Amino acid sequence: xxxxxxxxxxxxxxxSGDDLADGVGLTDFDGAGEILRAWGxxxxxxxxxxxxxxxxxxxxxxxxxxxxxxxxxxxxxPYMREIMDRLSxxxxxxxxxxxxxxxxxxxxxxxxxxxxxIHQAPGPMLAVxxxxxxxxxxxxxxxxxLIDESPELRERxxxxxxxxxxNTMLSKEFAGGILIMTGANSAVGxxxxxxxxxxxxxxxAYPASAxxxxxxxxxxxxxxxxxxxxxxxxxVSTPTIRGLSRIEREYEASDQxxxxxxxxxxxxSQWLKFDRLRxxxxxxxxxxxxxEGCDTPIAEHHKTAMLEGGEWRAxxxxxxPTTVGYHLSALYSPIGWLSWERIxxxxxxxxxSIDAIKAFRNTILGETWVETGExxxxxxxxxxxxxxxxxxxxxxxxxxxxxxxVQKDRIEVDVWAxxxxxxxxxxxxxxLEGGPGDPACWQxxxxxxxxxxxxxxxxxxTLARLAIDSGFETSAVYAWSRQVGFAQVAPVxxxxxxxxxxxxxxxxxxxxxxAGKRLRRGARLWTIATSTFKTETYRFLRQDRxxxxxxxxxxxxxxxTIHLPDWADGEWLKQLxxxxxxxxxxxxxxxxxxxxxxxxxxxxxxxxxxxxxxxWILGADRWPEARWADLERHLRPQTGPGEPVxxxxxxxxxxxxxxxxxxxxxx
Numbered sequence: 225x226x227x228x229x230x231x232x233x234x235x236x237x238x239x240s241g242d243d244l245a246d247g248v249g250l251t252d253f254d255g256a257g258e259i260l261r262a263w264g265x266x267x268x269x270x271x272x273x274x275x276x277x278x279x280x281x282x283x284x285x286x287x288x289x290x291x292x293x294x295x296x297x298x299x300x301x302p303y304m305r306e307i308m309d310r311l312s313x314x315x316x317x318x319x320x321x322x323x324x325x326x327x328x329x330x331x332x333x334x335x336x337x338x339x340x341x342i343h344q345a346p347g348p349m350l351a352v353x354x355x356x357x358x359x360x361x362x363x364x365x366x367x368x369x370l371i372d373e374s375p376e377l378r379e380r381x382x383x384x385x386x387x388x389x390x391n392t393m394l395s396k397e398f399a400g401g402i403l404i405m406t407g408a409n410s411a412v413g414x415x416x417x418x419x420x421x422x423x424x425x426x427x428x429a430y431p432a433s434a435x436x437x438x439x440x441x442x443x444x445x446x447x448x449x450x451x452x453x454x455x456x457x458x459x460v461s462t463p464t465i466r467g468l469s470r471i472e473r474e475y476e477a478s479d480q481x482x483x484x485x486x487x488x489x490x491x492x493s494q495w496l497k498f499d500r501l502r503x504x505x506x507x508x509x510x511x512x513x514x515x516e517g518c519d520t521p522i523a524e525h526h527k528t529a530m531l532e533g534g535e536w537r538a539x540x541x542x543x544x545p546t547t548v549g550y551h552l553s554a555l556y557s558p559i560g561w562l563s564w565e566r567i568x569x570x571x572x573x574x575x576x577s578i579d580a581i582k583a584f585r586n587t588i589l590g591e592t593w594v595e596t597g598e599x600x601x602x603x604x605x606x607x608x609x610x611x612x613x614x615x616x617x618x619x620x621x622x623x624x625x626x627x628x629x630v631q632k633d634r635i636e637v638d639v640w641a642x643x644x645x646x647x648x649x650x651x652x653x654x655x656l657e658g659g660p661g662d663p664a665c666w667q668x669x670x671x672x673x674x675x676x677x678x679x680x681x682x683x684x685x686t687l688a689r690l691a692i693d694s695g696f697e698t699s700a701v702y703a704w705s706r707q708v709g710f711a712q713v714a715p716v717x718x719x720x721x722x723x724x725x726x727x728x729x730x731x732x733x734x735x736x737x738x739a740g741k742r743l744r745r746g747a748r749l750w751t752i753a754t755s756t757f758k759t760e761t762y763r764f765l766r767q768d769r770x771x772x773x774x775x776x777x778x779x780x781x782x783x784x785t786i787h788l789p790d791w792a793d794g795e796w797l798k799q800l801x802x803x804x805x806x807x808x809x810x811x812x813x814x815x816x817x818x819x820x821x822x823x824x825x826x827x828x829x830x831x832x833x834x835x836x837x838x839x840w841i842l843g844a845d846r847w848p849e850a851r852w853a854d855l856e857r858h859l860r861p862q863t864g865p866g867e868p869v870x871x872x873x874x875x876x877x878x879x880x881x882x883x884x885x886x887x888x889x890x891x
Contacts, residue, residue, distance in 0.1 A: 274312040274314075276309050278339070278340045279333075280297060280298050282343065283295070283296035283336055283339060284374055285373070286370075290332070300558055301333075303483045303552060304328075306536050307550055312340075313454075316453075318453065318546040319456075319548075320457070320550070321459045321471065321550065322458070323461065323462075323590055324551070325552065325557075327562045330460050341403075341421050342381065342403070343374075346398060347419075349421040350404050350444060351367075351403060351423040352407065352408055352423065352425065352430075352440065353405070353407055354407060354408050354430055356413065359405045367405070380398040382396075402417070404417060404419070408431060408441075409430075409434060409440075411434040411435035414443040414444050415446075417447065418447050418448070419444075419447040420451045420455055422445060422447065423458050424441060424457070424460065425460050426460065426462070427460070427461045428463055428471050429461070441459070453546075459471060462587055463591060464593065465594075465817065466592040466594045475550075476549075477543055477549075479539070479542040479548055480540040481536045481539065481551070482495035483556060484536075485533060485534040486534070487520070487530075488522060488526040489515060489522070490520065496513065496555040498555065501514075501567070513564070524565075528558070554567060554587075554589070562588075567588055571588075578767075599804045605765060605797050605801070608769075608788070610790065612789055615652050616679075616680065617649070617651055619680050619681070620649075621679065622641070622643050622644070622859065623642055623685070623688045623844075624640065624642075624688055626638065626672070626689075626691070626834075626835055627690075627692075627832060627836075629693050630659075630695075634655050634656060634658065636653075636827045637656065638654075639651045644852050646784050647784065647786075650788055654672070656672075670707075672690070673686075673690065673708060688712075689714055691713075691714045691841070692716065694716060695718065701715050702746065705747060706747055710747075714731075714837070715748065715749050716834055719751055719752070720755065720818075727757060728840045731748035731749060732749050732750075734746075734749045735747075750837065752837045755819060757832075758829065760784070761786070761836070762801075764785065765786050767782055767784065768782070769785055799825050799827050799829060800829050800832065801822075802823045802825060803819045803820060803822060804820060804822055
């Protein structure tokens with residue numbers, strides 16, 4: 225009778241995996257010992273890895289989300305190694321600040337950290353984008369490929385199922401933790417759960433307040449306080465405006481690290497500065513870097529070796545030793561990404577445009593822009609006024625918007641015409657007496673929506689959109705806007721701060737009280753970053769323009785030119801220039817920019833800002849050429865290009881239509 229071998233049969237030496245296999249009757253299964261040994265190895269914990277080591281071993285870049293698909297290699301961006309490794313559990317650093325240019329690999333480094341946390345150090349993680357919509361887009365385009373391309377992450381993240389709430393667009397559950405993605409505009413998302421890890425991306429694009437509950441960065445970081453010294457916070461952004469930039473403020477409070485690279489000729493270590501880049505005029509391909517140590521030109525093909533030999537060095541003493549800060553410009557961008565030649569071409573192309581130079585400093589150099597914000601001299605504006613009839617739209621004006629400012633005893637309205645390049649003309653100024661408590665005042669404003677202004681071509685034009693301030697007598701503004709319809713009217717609310725990527729946000733559905741009844745989501749509100757449009761207005765007012773002789777010879781006005789008529793008197797001009805941008809110090813010693821009044825009345829500036837916001841809401845900043853051409857075909861101007869119809873010699877205004885109540889000081 226067959227009897228299996230006993231596990232206790234005498235053997236020489238310790239029992240091996242093969243012996244164990246024999247003992248359980250697996251002698252006929254080839255390789256059983258190897259299987260069991262592999263199983264035993266699988267019980268061993270993964271070796272301790274840093275974030276960069278994990279990325280090199282496990283991270284695969286998807287063709288959906290990367291221009292260089294395949295295995296991730298830290299050696300491609302050596303400057304990211306220390307930044308990533310500071311986020312590893314063994315490092316005592318709690319907060320990492322990265323002020324950077326575009327195209328330096330920061331986003332992928334942040335995603336490496338997310339993958340590392342899921343695989344090696346699970347815990348609750350919060351990833352914040354500027355808006356919820358951007359968070360959803362990032363989830364689809366970045367996080368889903370990150371998980372899909374890594375077997376180690378696919379094993380740990382719950383698969384997406386229609387009935388499984390563990391894996392949604394903004395929530396990814398995994399063993400031992402959860403990744404929650406949200407927008408800085410959502411206070412609910414920011415306070416949803418405690419988080420050991422917090423990834424704050426593009427913090428300079430965050431709104432000043434999340435649903436009026438406070439600074440988004442402060443709200444988010446409060447989620448990590450319960451984890452004490454075990455927390456990790458990463459703040460990343462391209463900077464924006466000096467005095468308002470969150471990332472610059474955090475960087476200046478850190479040890480301010482710069483990436484020093486060796487000269488291939490003399491070995492001198494230095495951090496790269498744009499003003500040491502040299503090229504022959506008109507030949508960006510000749511760009512070379514001049515060494516600080518030996519003044520020898522460095523060709524770009526040396527950059528790879530320079531980056532490999534580089535190191536981060538602190539240039540200041542941090543107030544908090546658990547916070548480290550890094551700054552990097554696109555001069556360090558790896559070969560094949562953003563070359564020195566392309567940087568020079570971008571610089572040359574930006575000349576003549578304040579906006580382009582500003583974008584260059586922010587996105588290429590990773591530096592803040594210094595706003596001047598000085599109010600233009602109103603007397604100089606008076607000298608540059610032009611002559612056209614009140615209520616007439618000049619030839620290049622292609623559509624109309626209006627801004628309405630609600631005061632206690634009146635509603636002031638300015639009507640602006642807009643053309644290509646956001647060139648603009650003041651067409652009409654009206655003061656509707658009575659104020660928000662007078663039904664007749666609201667009726668006059670309603671009549672204004674149906675009124676026409678005559679284009680010089682003879683075509684009648686109506687208001688494309690009227691933006692009305694809701695800061696005073698909010699319920700009355702909402703009630704009127706709801707009554708006339710939101711297709712032509714946009715209630716707006718101004719907020720502090722600059723936001724050039726999206727200075728107007730909305731519409732947001734808000735509660736409204738109509739006829740004594742509270743209607744949930746009864747009104748649509750647009751939020752505008754007034755500082756952005758005030759700064760733009762003053763910049764447009766200060767820019768040079770061709771003389772009459774140059775214009776007659778064919779010279780064009782620069783984009784954004786603001787044309788003011790001779791019937792805009794001194795009082796109105798003083799209101800338009802009634803504020804200036806100043807730098808103030810906070811209680812914590814940081815600087816910030818703030819608009820302050822130079823005089824009490826500033827209605828002309830406010831109505832200009834609201835009318836400009838109305839143009840943004842219409843999409844004029846993003847219209848394609850075909851849309852502008854269509855507007856021009858519709859109007860069919862009969863006069864010479866850009867020439868407004870001159871006023872009658874006797875100075876009288878056109879009497880073809882009934883005039884609405886005008887300002888007492890505008891004539």
